Amino acid sequence: MTAPNAGEILAAASLVIFCASLSRLLRLGFGRSLLISALRMVLQLVGLAFVLGWLFRTETFLVTLAAMVVMAGFAGAEVVARQEQPPGRLWTGLVGVTAMLTAGLAVTLPALLLLGDDGSWWHPRTALPIFGMVAGASMTGVSLSLDTFAQGVLRDARGIEARLALGATRNEALRPVIRQAVTRGMMPTINAMAAIGVVTIPGMMTGQLLAGAEVFGAARLQMFLMFLLAGATALGTLGATYAMAQRVTDARHRLRLDRLAVRK
């Protein structure tokens, strides 16, 4: 199979346009954002193709690393945007970017060393797609867990303070909220692993199969990647949640909601 041409893409896009007009007809109000995000998708993919083409030609490690940092920065902005109650935008962003970059690199770099035994491990063509998948999965986990954590702390503030007043440490008092946040952050990854191959055929494997790869090879690569995704999501989610738990408490085991910078 070859890549679709412009006419074929337009045919697929007509589906989205049809759904948007359906939304307008039934006054459901999602049509506008559907069209805007579809347009964004097109522009971003064209941009991505240009940038990747350039990156793939340079083939230097520093450029690869810089691209990873930029990707993590965009992911951080997404994390902040998805918070209903951002506990200090700057902090959420910093915690999110740090957690994703650390977890992403900690998982991606050894994996690349393992895969690229021919010395090509740092080539952008190998490194960036893997890092992108890993960072994307951990972005979902990190933003879900940070959002759940901030809402939980605000909702349960009285109970948390009551426990502190009875002599609980900050980790004891926050444990239910931390547990809820981490569980919620891990949920999509756990569900994805459980459903894979039975309910869903993963996007990456689909791409490989359409490009004509051998099925067992595609399955092995998918397994390898799912382990990376699960690991990076767990590390990023744990790191971000515990960092935020430290942030909303202090060394004297006080709940410092003033640091949540809830806007008045």
Place this chain on the structure above:
Amino acid sequence: MLSVSQLVTTAGQVPDFDLKPGCCLAVTGPSGTGKSLMLRAIADLDPAQGQISLDGRPCESFAAPDWRRDIRYLAAEAAFWEPTLGAHFSVPPTADDLAAVGLRPDRLDAPILQLSSGERQRGALLRAMEDAPRVLLLDEPTSSLDAASTALVEALLKAFLSSGGAIVLVTHDEDQAERLRTSRLRLHR
């Protein structure tokens, strides 16, 4: 036993005081004069300036959880985090403990949401008195109680005082302040 000096909360300066075993300081004053903030600062739940010490040992030299096990703060609004009252205790209170505040034993296993506000308040007080704190910092501990339950709670607090404990009691009830106090503190705007 509990000594507070030059304490400044966000509501302003708190007069110095020194509380001996068996003594109850009744704190009164209009709303917004920082009575609750004062209790929270003494429990080290809010950052504040000033010196607070227990038996001459400054608050900072305690690990904060240890300090709060000795200096036990009970907020005006009882808060719970487990589904039943009983689950909040490390050792469930005996029938006698419960009877002392007029709670029936079956209240321990009832869902928190089914307890009346008065039952919640008395349950929270029992929980705050678990494993022998030295000082109780009580914020309106009988605000949701009828006269009979209030009398039970006051008798329990008097027993705590005669066993060598000390209490800082924030109350709007002048009669209660007079019944329990050994000294008084009036906060003004």
